[in-house]
Amino acid sequence: MSLWWTLVDHPKFKPCELDQQWDVVIVGGGFSGLWTAHHLNVGNPSLKIAVLEKNQVGTGASGRNGGWASALYPIDDNELRKKFSAEAVHELHQHLKKTIDDISDFITSEKIDCAFHKGGSLIIARNQGQFRRLGSHVEEGYVRLDAGETNKRIRMQGALGSVYTPNCAALNPAALVVGLANSLQSRGVSIFENTAGEIASDNSVSVDGVKVTSDFVVRAIEAYHEGTRDQVPIYSLMIASEPLPSEVLDDIGITNRETFAEASHLVTYAQRTVDGRLAIGGRGAPYTCGSRRNDASEHHRRDHERLRRMAQEWFPVLDKFEFNHSWGGAVGVTRDWAPYVRTTDKYGEMGGYAGDGVAFSFLAASAMADLILGSDSRRIHLPFVQWKNPRWEPEPFRWIGINGAIRLSGLADKEEKRTNRPSRIMKILSLITRQ
Numbered sequence: 289m290s291l292w293w294t295l296v297d298h299p300k301f302k303p304c305e306l307d308q309q310w311d312v313v314i315v316g317g318g319f320s321g322l323w324t325a326h327h328l329n330v331g332n333p334s335l336k337i338a339v340l341e342k343n344q345v346g347t348g349a350s351g352r353n354g355g356w357a358s359a360l361y362p363i364d365d366n367e368l369r370k371k372f373s374a375e376a377v378h379e380l381h382q383h384l385k386k387t388i389d390d391i392s393d394f395i396t397s398e399k400i401d402c403a404f405h406k407g408g409s410l411i412i413a414r415n416q417g418q419f420r421r422l423g424s425h426v427e428e429g430y431v432r433l434d435a436g437e438t439n440k441r442i443r444m445q446g447a448l449g450s451v452y453t454p455n456c457a458a459l460n461p462a463a464l465v466v467g468l469a470n471s472l473q474s475r476g477v478s479i480f481e482n483t484a485g486e487i488a489s490d491n492s493v494s495v496d497g498v499k500v501t502s503d504f505v506v507r508a509i510e511a512y513h514e515g516t517r518d519q520v521p522i523y524s525l526m527i528a529s530e531p532l533p534s535e536v537l538d539d540i541g542i543t544n545r546e547t548f549a550e551a552s553h554l555v556t557y558a559q560r561t562v563d564g565r566l567a568i569g570g571r572g573a574p575y576t577c578g579s580r581r582n583d584a585s586e587h588h589r590r591d592h593e594r595l596r597r598m599a600q601e602w603f604p605v606l607d608k609f610e611f612n613h614s615w616g617g618a619v620g621v622t623r624d625w626a627p628y629v630r631t632t633d634k635y636g637e638m639g640g641y642a643g644d645g646v647a648f649s650f651l652a653a654s655a656m657a658d659l660i661l662g663s664d665s666r667r668i669h670l671p672f673v674q675w676k677n678p679r680w681e682p683e684p685f686r687w688i689g690i691n692g693a694i695r696l697s698g699l700a701d702k703e704e705k706r707t708n709r710p711s712r713i714m715k716i717l718s719l720i721t722r723q
């Protein structure tokens with residue numbers, strides 16, 4: 289179980305019968321499904337909306353992530369500008385930035401206690417290879433910090449400098465899921481837990497073989513849409529420390545609860561929680577052939593151990609403290625790393641956030657609601673809307689390619705540490721994998 293769920297009580301939802309006519313049925317009770325219900329309800333409070341969740345709301349990635357509500361997009365600006373105009377990329381960033389403030393406003397107005405704090409975010413270089421790559425970091429909204437400025441915020445061992453953005457908040461994601469679901473229920477949205485929705489090829493939904501009648505169906509199950517070539521589940525693992533004494537926290541910094549990562553090729557991410565723990569995550573766990581989710585991957589001992597060693601390298605003082613929580617989950621990744629919101633007449637699907645879905649799902653859901661309600665907003669013209677992703681390669685090529693890329697990313701990090709220059713391995717890999 290993630291740290292977040294140990295700090296939050298799960299609500300009971302009012303029982304209700306599915307056997308009636310619905311305007312919209314949403315399959316999946318994570319952020320995507322719940323935010324879609326939220327935006328639909330705000331746009332038209334009279335809509336009859338049902339959210340079907342196979343387990344409990346927030347069981348998926350939404351209740352077990354790193355708690356970064358960021359303005360990140362999985363594709364960097366240079367790549368985006370090859371497909372979209374500079375204006376379109378700028379407009380996307382403006383929406384991503386505003387999304388964090390919209391979520392903040394919602395949390396304030398609904399009085400949700402989820403430890404939300406917008407303290408910004410740093411990506412920190414710890415060797416010259418990382419530092420030189422950060423030097424060419426051209427993402428909108430970031431500024432460079434030298435070693436001294438970085439240290440004023442976070443005293444990470446060996447930090448040479450960083451890039452910083454104010455556009456990120458840290459939060460307890462499970463507490464936000466619960467607050468959002470409670471808010472929806474109080475506004476008349478029906479939430480069905482322990483209810484798996486089967487979406488047929490004609491886009492109708494059935495539960496236990498019985499068809500549910502609705503005008504529109506939304507599939508919002510992200511990495512749970514498994515076994516297809518549309519997207520793959522990639523595992524991300526996390527650990528969290530016990531609450532650290534104040535003298536240790538004084539030593540480490542992070543007093544504005546900035547989220548932070550090392551500028552490594554294998555993704556890392558961390559936050560200081562409101563009760564003084566460090567919650568740290570990273571990729572690197574192997575991909576399972578056939579794009580199947582695999583619960584064993586959430587408890588990959590070697591990767592949890594690797595995260596613990598990394599934490600102690602970042603902050604040597606941590607070697608005296610326990611990391612008493614470890615967990616993991618899958619993120620949905622498309623072949624071109626582009627997220628998507630797509631609709632046809634009576635059916636919509638969303639996902640492919642590649643590990644950046646906490647805040648992005650709010651924006652994706654608002655675009656989905658606009659499409660369903662027929663509102664001609666600027667959001668429905670953003671690059672991810674009606675985007676058709678290429679399909680992943682068939683197996684076993686997919687398995688070989690993805691696990692090869694994960695392994696090479698780890699080797700590239702070692703290469704940069706050893707040679708103090710940007711990795712050659714990575715240069716070659718990005719040429720091979722570019723779409």
Ligand SMILES: Cc1cc2nc3c(=O)[nH]c(=O)nc-3n(C[C@H](O)[C@H](O)[C@H](O)COP(=O)(O)OP(=O)(O)OC[C@H]3O[C@@H](n4cnc5c(N)ncnc54)[C@H](O)[C@@H]3O)c2cc1C
Pocket residue numbers: 315316317318319320321340341342343344345346347348349350351352353354355356357358483484485486508509510511512524525526557569616617618619639641642643644645646647648649
């Ligand atoms: C370890 C980890 C760390 C992460 N860290 C961050 C981070 O710090 N910042 C960030 O922005 N993103 C992060 N992410 C990604 C982010 O959590 C996801 O992008 C986001 O939560 C996806 O939300 P979702 O609602 O689309 O999917 P999910 O939260 O996975 O929800 C899908 C839901 O659908 C349900 N479901 C599946 N099949 C069915 C069915 N047939 N019928 C009914 N229900 C069904 C599942 O039980 C699940 O609850 C992280 C992810 C992981 C795993």
